[in-house]
Structure formats: C-alpha cells, structure tokens
Amino acid sequence: xxxxxxxxxxxxDVNNKEFLALLNxxxxxxxxxxxxxxxxxxxxxxxxxxxSTNNAKAEKKEKKGVTLKKKFLKEDEDILEEDNTSKxxxxxxxxxxxxxxxxxxxxxxxNDDKKKNKKKKGRRTDxxxxxxxxxxxxTVEEDGMKIIKIRGxxxxxxxxxxxxxxxxxxxxxxxxxxxxxxxxSPLSIDMAEEIAVDYDALVEEEEEIxxxxxxxxxxxxxxxxxxxxxxxxxxxIMGHVDHGKTSLLDAIRxxxxxxxxxxxxxxxxxxxxxxKSDKKITFVDTPGHEAFTDMRARGAQVTDIAILVVAxxxxxxxxxxxxxxxxxxxxxxxxxxxNKVDKPEANPMKVKQELMEHGLISVEWGGDTEFVEVSAxxxxxxxxxxxxxxxxxxxxxxxxxxxxxxxGVVLESKLDPKVGPVADVLxxxxxxxxxxxxxxxxSYGKVRALLNDRGERVELAGLSQPVExxxxxxxxxxxxxVYVIQxxxxxxxxVEEVAKERKLAETSRKTITLESLSExxxxxxxKELNLILRADSRGSVDALKESLLKLSNDEVAVNIIQAAxxxxxxxxxxxxxxxNAIIIGFHVRPTTKAMKEAEEDGVEIRTSNIIYHITEEIxxxxxxxxxxxxxxxxxxxxxxxxxxxxxxxxxxxxxVVVDGKVKRDANVRILRNEIVIYEGKLASLKRFKDDAxxxxxxxxxxxxxxxxxxxxxGDIVEAFEVQEIKRTLK
Numbered sequence: 118x119x120x121x122x123x124x125x126x127x128x129x130d131v132n133n134k135e136f137l138a139l140l141n142x143x144x145x146x147x148x149x150x151x152x153x154x155x156x157x158x159x160x161x162x163x164x165x166x167x168x169s170t171n172n173a174k175a176e177k178k179e180k181k182g183v184t185l186k187k188k189f190l191k192e193d194e195d196i197l198e199e200d201n202t203s204k205x206x207x208x209x210x211x212x213x214x215x216x217x218x219x220x221x222x223x224x225x226x227x228n229d230d231k232k233k234n235k236k237k238k239g240r241r242t243d244x245x246x247x248x249x250x251x252x253x254x255x256t257v258e259e260d261g262m263k264i265i266k267i268r269g270x271x272x273x274x275x276x277x278x279x280x281x282x283x284x285x286x287x288x289x290x291x292x293x294x295x296x297x298x299x300x301x302s303p304l305s306i307d308m309a310e311e312i313a314v315d316y317d318a319l320v321e322e323e324e325e326i327x328x329x330x331x332x333x334x335x336x337x338x339x340x341x342x343x344x345x346x347x348x349x350x351x352x353x354i355m356g357h358v359d360h361g362k363t364s365l366l367d368a369i370r371x372x373x374x375x376x377x378x379x380x381x382x383x384x385x386x387x388x389x390x391x392x393k394s395d396k397k398i399t400f401v402d403t404p405g406h407e408a409f410t411d412m413r414a415r416g417a418q419v420t421d422i423a424i425l426v427v428a429x430x431x432x433x434x435x436x437x438x439x440x441x442x443x444x445x446x447x448x449x450x451x452x453x454x455x456n457k458v459d460k461p462e463a464n465p466m467k468v469k470q471e472l473m474e475h476g477l478i479s480v481e482w483g484g485d486t487e488f489v490e491v492s493a494x495x496x497x498x499x500x501x502x503x504x505x506x507x508x509x510x511x512x513x514x515x516x517x518x519x520x521x522x523x524x525g526v527v528l529e530s531k532l533d534p535k536v537g538p539v540a541d542v543l544x545x546x547x548x549x550x551x552x553x554x555x556x557x558x559x560s561y562g563k564v565r566a567l568l569n570d571r572g573e574r575v576e577l578a579g580l581s582q583p584v585e586x587x588x589x590x591x592x593x594x595x596x597x598x599v600y601v602i603q604x605x606x607x608x609x610x611x612v613e614e615v616a617k618e619r620k621l622a623e624t625s626r627k628t629i630t631l632e633s634l635s636e637x638x639x640x641x642x643x644k645e646l647n648l649i650l651r652a653d654s655r656g657s658v659d660a661l662k663e664s665l666l667k668l669s670n671d672e673v674a675v676n677i678i679q680a681a682x683x684x685x686x687x688x689x690x691x692x693x694x695x696x697n698a699i700i701i702g703f704h705v706r707p708t709t710k711a712m713k714e715a716e717e718d719g720v721e722i723r724t725s726n727i728i729y730h731i732t733e734e735i736x737x738x739x740x741x742x743x744x745x746x747x748x749x750x751x752x753x754x755x756x757x758x759x760x761x762x763x764x765x766x767x768x769x770x771x772x773v774v775v776d777g778k779v780k781r782d783a784n785v786r787i788l789r790n791e792i793v794i795y796e797g798k799l800a801s802l803k804r805f806k807d808d809a810x811x812x813x814x815x816x817x818x819x820x821x822x823x824x825x826x827x828x829x830x831g832d833i834v835e836a837f838e839v840q841e842i843k844r845t846l847k
Contacts, residue, residue: 120160122153123508129167133511153480263318267306274300276309280316287312340518348517349390349397349581350510351419351543355444356426357436361456364493365426366400369503388528388543388583389570393503398510399543399581401528419526419543420447422509424502425477426454429463429490433471435681439688441475442679446696450509452487453477454502459492517580522601523547527557528583530592538562538589542578542599549578554605555588558597559616561608562589646673646739647698649689650680651705657728658682661703664732673739685722687711693720701731752836753777753814760828761819767826769801771819772834778813779836785822788833798823799836 126136140146144166146159155163265279273291277284277300284300290312291298298304310320354362370389388401401419423444427437444451453472455465469479469488478484487509489502524546533539538560542549549555553564565588567575578584586599593599602608648665652658662680669675678696679689685700685707691714693700700707700715702724707715715722725731759771779785781802787795800821802809812818822828 120155122148122155123504125155125160125163129163133508134514263316264321265309265313265318266321267309271304271309272300273298273302273304276304276312280313280318282316290315338521340521344518344520345516346519346580348515349399350421350506350513350515351399351401351581352422352424352506353401353420353444354424354426355440357428357431357434357440360426360428360431360434360437361493362426365424365454365456365491368493368496369400369499388541390582391503393500393507396507397581398503398506399583401543401583419528420449421513421515422506423447423449423451424454424506425451426456427468427472428457429455429465429468430457430460432464432467433475435683438475438681439679439692441472441477443688443692445476446678446692450513451477452489452502452505452509455488455490456493458490459495459497465490517546519546519548519580521547523549523553523555523578523599524601525549525599527593527595527597527599529595530589532592536566536587538587538592540586540589540593540599542584542586544578544580544582544584546580547601548580549584549586549601551576553601554603554608555586555599555601556608556611557589557593557599559612559619560589560591560593560597561605561612563605564588645676646735647676647678647693647696648735649678649693649696649698649700651685651689651700651702652680652682653704654682657703661701661728661731664728665701665735668732668736668739675735675739684708685711685724687714690714690718690720690722694718699723701735703728703731748840748842750838750840751777752783752838753779755779755812755818755820755834755836757828757830757832757834760830766821768828769819769821770828770832770834771817773817774812774814776814777836778811779818779820779834780811780838781809783836783838786835786837787822787825787828788835789829789831791833795822795825795827797825800824 122136122140123133126133129136131139137148140148140163144162146155146162148155263280265276271279273287274284277287280287288298288300291308296308306320306322313320354366356362366389370391388399390397390399392398425437425441425444427433441451453468455468457463458465465488469482472486473479473482473484477486479486479488481488487505489498489505491498491502493499523544525542525544528541528543530538530540540557549564549567551564551567555562555564564586566586567578568585568587569575569578570583575584602611650658650661650665652661658680662677665675666677678698679692684705685702687708687710689700690707690711692698693715698720700720700722702722704726706724707722712722714720723731723734753774754776755772756775757770757772761769761771763769779799779802781799784796784798786793800823801819802812803819804812804816809818820834822834
C-alpha cells in the first residue's frame, strides 16, 4: 500500500522539511516533494530505521535512569548527613543574626520600592516610540588616526562635536576662506575633508542607506527567538474570471458571498479565516491580480502562498497567464487548484500541459508545483487542497512575535458615511487592541472598534487575522503598513514626515524608457531589460518573443516578464510599474484607461505593426547597455630639440615633427631612451607665435605638457588619440 511523504512524517511525528532531508540524505530514498508517494519497500525501510532509532533511545534512557537513581540516592545520604551537622551551627548563628536583620530590613524595603518603581516604569517598553539616533555620521579610531564616517549630510555643529573642538573654531576657519556658515549649516564632504586634515583626522563618505518606513521612525523592534511562534498562512486566490475563485473560497468557508455580488464577480477585497486540523488559514480574495500587484507596488508583501484557480473545462486563459505573472513577480509558492473537475468535459491533463509551457510543472512529472483537482460546486477534494496548503506553510516555517506591538497591512479602505474612515487590515505581528493608537502612511487615529471577518465585534486581533478597523482620521491607502505607537503626538509627527516624503518621492520618481536606458544602466550597473509583450494573436506573441530573446547575450539580457495575446490593459501597466518594465505592443493598442494610467505612472508603451521595427529599437537600447570598447590610434612623433623656461608657465619645448602629425587635443607619451616616463595631454601647441590645431611631419613647433615639467632635449613625444568604438550585439 502506497503512502505520501507528509502522512509518514505525521505518523513518526517529524517535521516535513526534516523528514524530506532524512529520506534523501540518510536513507537514499529520492523524493521531490512532501506530496510524493512512497513504495512499500521504501515504507518498510523507513520503519526499520525508526524502530532501530527508538530502541537505541530506549536503551540509552534506561541506562541514564539507573545512573541517575544511584546519583540521587548518594545525594540524599549526603544531604541527611549535612542536615544533622548544620542544625547546631544554625541555632548558634540565629541569635547573632537577629539584630543584623532588623537593620537590614529597613534598607531592603527601600531598595525593593525602588526596584518596583523601576520595573513599573519599564513595563511595555516596546510600545514607546524610540527617538532615532543621529545616523548621519560616526567616529572611529584606526591606528591612532581619528576617522569620521559621514553618511548623507552633516552640520557644522555635528562635525565640530565629532572632531572634539568648538563649532566657533570651524566657523572662524570657514569665514577666513570666504564661507559664511552658522552652527546649523550643512557642510560639504570636500570642506569637511579640508578641515579634518588640520586636526589630524580623516573623513570617509559612506553610502546613504534608504530606510523602510518602520526603520526610519524606529517602529520596528527586533524579535527574540524565544518569542516567535507559528502563525497562520495567508493565502491569495487568483485566476481567470469565471473560473470559480470566489465559489471555491465560498465552498471552503461555507458561506454564500457570490449571490450578494454583482454578476457573481468579486467587487471588494475580503479576507477570511478558517480552521483546519486545529490550524488557522487566512484567505485573501482580491478583485483581481491588479489589486494584488497594486499593494506590492506600495511595498506590502501580504501573501505567503498563491492559489492559481484554473477551470478544468476551460484550460489556461489570458487572465490565468496574467495572474501567474503577478504571482511569480511576487516570488511566492504557487499551488494550482484545477476546478470544475466534476464536469463531463473536464480535462485536468490539458491544464497541466498548458501550465507546463509557463514554467509550472506538476510534482508527479518531476516538478515542484502542487496540482490539486477540486470541485467548488460539489465540494470535492477541498480537504486535499487545505492539507496541501498546511504542508506548504509548514515547510515555509511561518513565524511571528505576538508579544511585540501590533503591525499590519491595509488590504482595503473606504469612507463610510455613518462611521467615517474604515480599513480592512491584516495583522502581521503582535496583538491589536481597542484603544491602541495607530498610524498608517498619512493617516493616524485610535482604534474605536474592531470587527472580524464575520462582522462580529472583537476586543483583540491576533496574528494573520483580518479585521475591520474604525478610528482613522483619514482613509489610509491600500498597502500602507499599520503600526501601534505610544501616543497621538508621535503619530502626528510621523504623518507629517510621511506626507513630505511622499510628495518629494512623487516629484523625483524614476521610470525606465528606451531613450534613458544607457544612462540608467550606467549608474545602476544593471544589465537586464524587462519587457511585457502584447500582440494580436498567440502566433505573433511567440514570434516576437523568440526574436527579442535572440538579442540576449552573456553581458546583456532581455527578460520577458509576460507575453500574451490581446490589448494592453491597466493590469499590464501595474505590472510594468512594479517590475520597472517597458510594454511592447504588436498590432495592438492600449485601452483608454491603460493609456491614462501609463501616463500617470510614467510607464512607457511602444507599439508597432512591423516586428522588425520593434527588434531594431530594442537592439539599439541593448547596445547602449554594452560596455564600450576603446581603440588607441597612433598620430605621430615629435623630437624635443630645445627646452625653454617660461615664468608662470613652466618648461616648454621647441620641437620638430619627425613622423605623422600632432594635434592640439591629442594624448601624449614622453619617451626617454624608448622608456615611457609620463603619459598625459598637451597643454599647448604653437606654430611660431600662433596657436595651432595640428602640425604635420617636417614642421617645427612649440609645445607644453599638462602637469609635467621634467622635459629634456632628446625626449620623444608620441601623440595618439583614443577612439570609442560602439559595440553591437552580434
């Protein structure tokens, strides 16, 4: 009788991950996943291994028990002997200690009061918002030399403090150099380096690190290992419209949402929790993968596992491919739920074959993607799907700290005419309580009410629990992180700072275009171009994809994030914005909404009816990403006949061109006895008393060398120029 890996792991009470490692490494049984089936001979081999291990443990335990028993008996005898000898000594000391204790008690009681007060003050320290330390610079000493490390900007006052001198001393030095600065004025790195030299110190510029929202305002607290516990997995259900996403979730949580929605299509983000085998699972039902990516664009990584729903009677559709692209871009494990297997025309094998073309290979076929055949309507194999989710979650080892201040992410928000701003929030860390002061992006407030996924009022929301929060002063954005902080004064300060930063980020936001590729890749040192392809037919998509992928080589690469047939939609624009990609359309145009959104988000859309034009444009862009080649071109040689010393200029040479020519803007090498002693540029080139652009062979000239005076009669000046050769992809 065959058994699955996870079933045996459960029988032997071993973690799935450890059990897989044991089978592959120690027992030599090759398995690719926790859902792999094991033959009877393998099951017998595993049984023998655990039987022998358990016997060895039992023998060791028995021996240890005997040893401990002997040890405890001996200790008991020693204790009895000690008790008898110490009783008389204790009686003697008792009277002497009475007076001492009376004096000590009054002193101890004072200390105890102090300790209690101290302990009281220190309670719930994680709820107090820390002040961010000045991370602009730090001072270290290496080999007796003071090194001041500066990150970003530093004021005159801060720099003086780091140097250990008064700020007035620095202000005076700067004044004598013509710089009128105050104690709070920012100091440039060059100026700081110049001042530091006078005090035997060095200045080092450190790269400025961009901090996350929580780190910037010291809202993140490091977790202790002993505080981390297992948390419920958060699942997002995605897929093509009408393939049964909401029906599947409805069947799982045994409630009817579909009937209350327009046209049976999900209109609002909802998050729900169910219990399976005493373990909770949180499901997030999105109105489409656009919302999923929209939250990710704001930095919110909500999902642990993505469920891709594909109808067995319909197969892979354009929106299925889109959903898959969004899930892959998020970098989360994907489980495929093949729905509607109860229908006579259902063909699950076709679904597996079609998804194989998109990189999802079933575990049965040697891949690492779990496929579960279900029927939401008939409620078939739903337990198998939930078991697969729980096993995948166990392997991911999802843990969080319930003791720290609450942190969550806004899934959706709205303005309710009765209660004001309302936000659907998924709790990721800690416990959220009524009365807690919260901040989320540009919104803050105090929690007035908490409602769970069934609309019931609750006092507390725990790990991975979705709740509706009432109490914000404004409607927060979807994807904003929610933090519990000390008080409303701190909340207001944070909100003001966030509003400023978002305004600044909006004005300085960078997007990628084909024209700016060379410059961006030069600065960012990235050699990959992300593209989203849309064409009028599947055949055109494949042809375009193949043509563009051929342009890749070892140095630069074309990365096709998504390729599908159909018009360019808002979903493509959202994906392009998150992935920093360019959208290419062949024989298709963007929808009106997509055009407006692309314009707002700064996403570039290129369309053409000729495939050659598209490949030519991309080839030009990729060529600009290649590092250029430089070629040295020999111009000629000049022999120095006489050296003249000119005041305020230095040495100049009287020469004759013995070969080729020399140009005014040429690079030169000074050769003495055929050995290169200097390489640089010409400072001047004259023919008689006039400046000359070039002097040819046989003519006399005068020249000066930039930053070099040690020229002698008989030296040879070799002139050359460096030409940049543009490289091609071929």
